[in-house]
Amino acid sequence: MSSQAEYSDSMKQHTGILGGIWEEAGMILVLVGLFTLCSIVVPNFLSFRNMDSLALAVSQTGMVACTMLFCLASGDFDMSVGSIVACSGVVCAVIMEYTGSIFLGISGGLLLGLIVGIANGVIIAILGINALITTLATMQIVRGAGYIFSNGRAVGIYFDDFFVLGNNDFIGIPIPVWICIVCFVVFGTLLAKTTFGRNTLAIGGNEEAAYLAGINVKLTKIIIFSLQGVIAGFAGIVLASRMTSGQPMTSQGFELEVISACVLGGVAMTGGVGRISFVIAGVLIMGIIQNSMNLMNVDSFYQYLARGVILLAAVIFDKIKNKNNAS
Amino acid sequence: MQTSDYLRFEGIGKVFPGVKALDNITFGAREGSVHGLIGENGAGKSTLLKILSGAHQPSSGTIKINGQDVKFSNASAAIAAGVAVIYQELQLVPELTVAENIFLGHLPANKCGWVDKKELIKKAMIELDRIGEKVSPNTRLSKLSIAQRQMVEIAKALSQGAKIIAFDEPTSSLSERETQQLFKIISDLKAQGKIIFYVSHRMEEIFTVCDAVTVFRDGQHVRTEYDMNNVDNDNLVKWMVGRELSDIYNYRSRPTGAELINVQNLTGPGLAEPTSFTVKRGEIVGFFGLVGAGRTELMRLIFGANKLTGGDIILNGKKYETSRPSQAIKNRIAYVPEDRKQDGVLPIATVEENINVTSRPNHSSARFWLNNKWEHKNALEQIKSLRVKTPSAKQLMKNLSGGNQQKAILGRWLSEKVDLLLFDEPTRGIDVGAKSEIYEITYKLAEEGTGIIVVSSDLPEVLGISDRIIVMREGKISGDLSREEASPQAILKLALPVED
Numbered sequence: 001m002s003s004q005a006e007y008s009d010s011m012k013q014h015t016g017i018l019g020g021i022w023e024e025a026g027m028i029l030v031l032v033g034l035f036t037l038c039s040i041v042v043p044n045f046l047s048f049r050n051m052d053s054l055a056l057a058v059s060q061t062g063m064v065a066c067t068m069l070f071c072l073a074s075g076d077f078d079m080s081v082g083s084i085v086a087c088s089g090v091v092c093a094v095i096m097e098y099t100g101s102i103f104l105g106i107s108g109g110l111l112l113g114l115i116v117g118i119a120n121g122v123i124i125a126i127l128g129i130n131a132l133i134t135t136l137a138t139m140q141i142v143r144g145a146g147y148i149f150s151n152g153r154a155v156g157i158y159f160d161d162f163f164v165l166g167n168n169d170f171i172g173i174p175i176p177v178w179i180c181i182v183c184f185v186v187f188g189t190l191l192a193k194t195t196f197g198r199n200t201l202a203i204g205g206n207e208e209a210a211y212l213a214g215i216n217v218k219l220t221k222i223i224i225f226s227l228q229g230v231i232a233g234f235a236g237i238v239l240a241s242r243m244t245s246g247q248p249m250t251s252q253g254f255e256l257e258v259i260s261a262c263v264l265g266g267v268a269m270t271g272g273v274g275r276i277s278f279v280i281a282g283v284l285i286m287g288i289i290q291n292s293m294n295l296m297n298v299d300s301f302y303q304y305l306a307r308g309v310i311l312l313a314a315v316i317f318d319k320i321k322n323k324n325n326a327s
Numbered sequence: 328m329q330t331s332d333y334l335r336f337e338g339i340g341k342v343f344p345g346v347k348a349l350d351n352i353t354f355g356a357r358e359g360s361v362h363g364l365i366g367e368n369g370a371g372k373s374t375l376l377k378i379l380s381g382a383h384q385p386s387s388g389t390i391k392i393n394g395q396d397v398k399f400s401n402a403s404a405a406i407a408a409g410v411a412v413i414y415q416e417l418q419l420v421p422e423l424t425v426a427e428n429i430f431l432g433h434l435p436a437n438k439c440g441w442v443d444k445k446e447l448i449k450k451a452m453i454e455l456d457r458i459g460e461k462v463s464p465n466t467r468l469s470k471l472s473i474a475q476r477q478m479v480e481i482a483k484a485l486s487q488g489a490k491i492i493a494f495d496e497p498t499s500s501l502s503e504r505e506t507q508q509l510f511k512i513i514s515d516l517k518a519q520g521k522i523i524f525y526v527s528h529r530m531e532e533i534f535t536v537c538d539a540v541t542v543f544r545d546g547q548h549v550r551t552e553y554d555m556n557n558v559d560n561d562n563l564v565k566w567m568v569g570r571e572l573s574d575i576y577n578y579r580s581r582p583t584g585a586e587l588i589n590v591q592n593l594t595g596p597g598l599a600e601p602t603s604f605t606v607k608r609g610e611i612v613g614f615f616g617l618v619g620a621g622r623t624e625l626m627r628l629i630f631g632a633n634k635l636t637g638g639d640i641i642l643n644g645k646k647y648e649t650s651r652p653s654q655a656i657k658n659r660i661a662y663v664p665e666d667r668k669q670d671g672v673l674p675i676a677t678v679e680e681n682i683n684v685t686s687r688p689n690h691s692s693a694r695f696w697l698n699n700k701w702e703h704k705n706a707l708e709q710i711k712s713l714r715v716k717t718p719s720a721k722q723l724m725k726n727l728s729g730g731n732q733q734k735a736i737l738g739r740w741l742s743e744k745v746d747l748l749l750f751d752e753p754t755r756g757i758d759v760g761a762k763s764e765i766y767e768i769t770y771k772l773a774e775e776g777t778g779i780i781v782v783s784s785d786l787p788e789v790l791g792i793s794d795r796i797i798v799m800r801e802g803k804i805s806g807d808l809s810r811e812e813a814s815p816q817a818i819l820k821l822a823l824p825v826e827d
Contacts, residue, residue, distance in 0.1 A: 194695050195688050202684050205673035212632060212670055213685045213739065214656040272675045 027265050027281035040041075042292045050295065052174065057259030058287035059180035061236045061254075061261055065279045066187035067228040073191070074224055075271025076124060076131035080116060080139040081232040087146035087246065088112045088236030093155035093246030102162050109237040110230055116142055117229020121222035123255045139255070146248035154244040166241030176238050183231065196241035200224060204271025208243035260307070261286045264314045280293055333358045334491055334522055335487055338388035340804030341374050347546055348374040352388070354490075354551040361513060361523040363533040366543030367786055372526050374546075376493050379524075380412040381405035392491075411484030412493040417476050419468055419483075426451035426464035429483045454482040465619060467810045474505035481512060492516060493524035499530060499619075502570050510536055528617055529824050530560050542566040561816070568786055569817035575763040579770060583794070584608030586644075587778040588747055590629065593638035597624025599802030601638060605746065606778040611769065613793030614782040617821050622782045622803040623665050626749045630662040631655045643746065656685060661740035663804050665751035665782065669730065671736050674725035678717050679706035680774055681735050688741040709738030714764060730761025747773060751782040766792050798822050 039046045064081050071078045087111035097104035116138055123134045157163075168175050191197035199220050202210040212215045240246045266280025269273040289310060293303050332355025341349040349371045354822045356362040364372045377383040379390065381399030389396045392408060397608035399405040405412075419428045426447050427434065435446040460478040462471060463511040468479065478499060484492055494513075498506045513523055513536055519807050525537055533540060540558060542549040549566045552558050579655070587608045598621050606612050614622045627633040629640065631649035640647045647658055655662070664670035673681050688694040706720040713734040717727055722731060739750065750769065755764045758775035769792060773779055783789045789796055798806040798821035806821035 005345050114758065195691050196682070196695065198680070198687065198697070201676065202673050202680070205676050208669075208670050209664075209673055210684070212630070212652050212662060212664060214653040215684070216651075216653055268675075272673070 015128050018163045031281045031285055038288055038292045042295050044295055054287055054291045055177045056174050058283050059176040061234050061258055062180040062283045063183045064232050064258045065261050065283050066183045069261050069267055069279045072222045072226055072262055072267045073274035074200045075203045078228050079135040079255045080142055082251040083139045083142035084113050084116055084232035085236035085251040087142045088233035089240035090146045090150045090246035090248050092237050092240050093157050094149055102159055106237055110233045112224055113229040113233020117226040121225030125218040125221035150248045157244050163235050166238050201272055260311050264311055335391040340387040342386045349546045352548045356522050357518050360521045360538040361525050361536050363537035363540035364524055364526045370543040372543055373548040376412050379410055402517045405486050409488055409490035411489035413480050414771055415496045421469035425466050425479050428468050429454055434552050454486045458482055473500045487696055491500050547788045552647045564756050565818050565821050581774050583610040589641040591639045595628045595635040596633055597621045601727055602804055604797055608776045608778055609773050611773050611779045611794050613789035613796040615789045615818055616799035622799050623751055626751055645816040650775045659746040662749040663736055672724050677721045678724055678735050679720040682709050683739040684705045685739050705742050713738050730757040745777050748777055750780045
């Protein structure tokens with residue numbers, strides 16, 4: 001009935017249509033537009049100094065958003081990342097204080113993230129408890145643990161070598177930004193080029209169908225949450241290095257910031273849809289808006305308001321776009 | 328005669344996208360009578376009930392009550408007109424009390440708007456007394472048996488002033504004694520001049536309770552008999568299945584090979600007793616039964632999607648351990664599920680993705696790094712050989728028609744060699760053209776030596792394409808017939824519940 005040639009023709013056609021471009025790059029276009037606008041309107045926005053601090057500010061969100069992308073794409077989410085960031089910083093600082101070893105400190109922080117991640121994954125995948133409830137619980141447990149390990153105080157760090165991680169530059173770009181870029185590349189590749197990435201999207205699209213298609217759903221979910229925990233732990237270590245201390249009260253509400261950035265970029269909360277480019281765009285858009293508001297001395301109370309409105313606007317816009325696609 | 332019909336369906340038709348569920352249904356039901364509605368699964372009984380209850384709107388035709396046209400745009404309109412449908416799955420709230428359930432939606436209130444508890448209990452007692460049910464109105468519904476809940480549902484219908492009450496398979500989960508109690512209530516309702524519709528697969532019940540019967544087949548009205556003396560078991564079955572098996576099946580026989588799978592004394596959820604059967608290479612075995620007979624559960628056990636509790640499966644002469652789908656897939660067993668939407672498709676992924684999801688790891692280096700060349704090539708091959716109609720391999724799955732989705736899912740399994748295909752409801756919700764294409768694919772696979780199990784509730788389909796037919800009833804295999812032995816009558820006799 002239809003020949004091979006016809007099919008490959010129609011494939012070419014598809015990538016050529018305008019809607020396809022919008023689908024692929026919609027938020028990137030918004031990002032470019034926003035960047036241009038801020039460059040013109042906001043004083044000092046384009047300065048080298050500001051670019052540096054903008055990049056540094058988004059690096060922490062960017063790192064954790066990479067793994068949050070996997071959580072969201074598989075149809076779950078993780079509320080515990082803010083607490084992991086704080087607690088791993090504390091654990092890292094405390095271990096360094098007692099052992100004097102940077103290596104043990106960093107390992108301890110990462111291990112904490114891994115343990116919490118595995119716990120989240122096992123409870124959600126094996127016991128079948130809702131991800132929101134599970135991670136809300138671990139979020140509080142881990143926050144509490146951070147306060148307990150630190151006695152509620154910031155734990156000072158006194159190793160210059162450790163500060164390299166958060167405060168030095170490499171070819172003029174801060175190390176945390178490099179780390180964030182590496183995360184984008186690694187997790188972008190993982191999602192787009194591996195069976196693990198595809199399985200993640202399949203689980204988010206239809207979990208039962210994915211299971212019946214032979215995907216090991218439980219193991220995949222546990223790996224996703226473990227990765228999320230480790231990366232959040234690492235983000236906490238980098239933050240501790242920047243702040244030269246492990247602070248148990250830091251990064252409250254960070255999980256919402258990360259999820260907002262992902263959704264803003266176009267990652268579906270319901271799972272099954274996601275790309276690293278969405279996350280990069282979302283994180284940068286959030287960062288630019290926040291940075292510009294700071295430069296323009298917008299009262300922080302109004303900043304909350306503005307961020308909420310922008311997030312709502314973005315998802316409503318996305319909903320309308322999808323409706324048009326469907327009809 | 329027709330003038331005495333209190334309720335009439337006149338030319339009722341219902342079209343769903345691609346399917347004509349009801350076509351020009353015309354018949355009437357009389358006051359003070361029990362009217363049986365029978366037909367195979369999918370014959371149109373439930374659709375008619377849904378139209379009667381306002382859940383669906385007819386595409387054509389009208390319902391007349393007492394000579395006047397009525398239109399139910401929603402369920403509350405039907406209730407207001409005195410229609411109540413009591414479904415198999417009861418529409419009650421388990422966490423509320425009996426009294427609250429009866430008056431749900433119009434609880435008696437005092438002046439402040441609080442629920443008037445005393446009044447509620449009093450009114451509930453009256454309703455329960457009317458049907459002779461002795462349960463206390465303060466009991467929480469979840470503590471009641473299924474039969475008692477049904478009584479509550481009947482009380483609820485009566486409290487809303489129902490004149491027309493339809494029962495959909497009411498005895499499917501009742502004991503013999505409870506069934507008798509229900510029949511007594513039904514005859515009381517009849518004496519009060521109500522119109523009762525009674526849907527059941529159990530022939531004996533139709534003869535016990537019904538004063539009239541209407542037979543449906545393929546969405547058509549076959550006939551309505553107002554004198555049950557003119558009806559016996561044989562002619563009911565004949566009316567139910569009486570169509571000529573049309574040519575869309577295009578059956579062709581083929582030599583079968585060695586034994587492929589030997590299921591021995593399998594037990595697990597959904598099976599009432601240890602179950603055994605065999606399938607040969609190149610053989611197409613149809614599994615027929617009513618909905619809930621345990622066929623899908625049996626397939627899921629073999630595929631490892633449900634945990635089996637006992638028994639052995641010998642596959643290709645070797646013992647086969649089944650614990651999860653991925654293991655079944657490694658053993659070249661494929662499962663096309665019954666509910667495509669729920670268990671089959673990845674709706675927001677591309678057709679290519681849907682095809683490649685299962686066999687991908689075998690073509691990825693270290694089972695991890697995708698091989699893009701293979702991904703495109705395989706998707707295009709499957710699309711071409713199965714004739715999936717899609718503008719491109721990158722089209723989202725949800726945009727395809729049911730038939731093309733089914734073909735894409737077949738493509739998922741045919742990307743690798745398959746020894747045993749478990750094909751559950753292969754053509755449900757698929758139009759006739761795509762149906763015969765799917766049958767053709769099935770024959771081809773069998774000719775290549777694949778053993779195929781076709782689970783279907785569509786009797787003509789089972790008869791049309793199977794080399795052998797296994798019938799299940801209430802979680803047990805009740806018969807195993809060769810193509811020559813299999814007649815609609817013989818199969819239905821094995822499939823319908825036995826009275827004891």
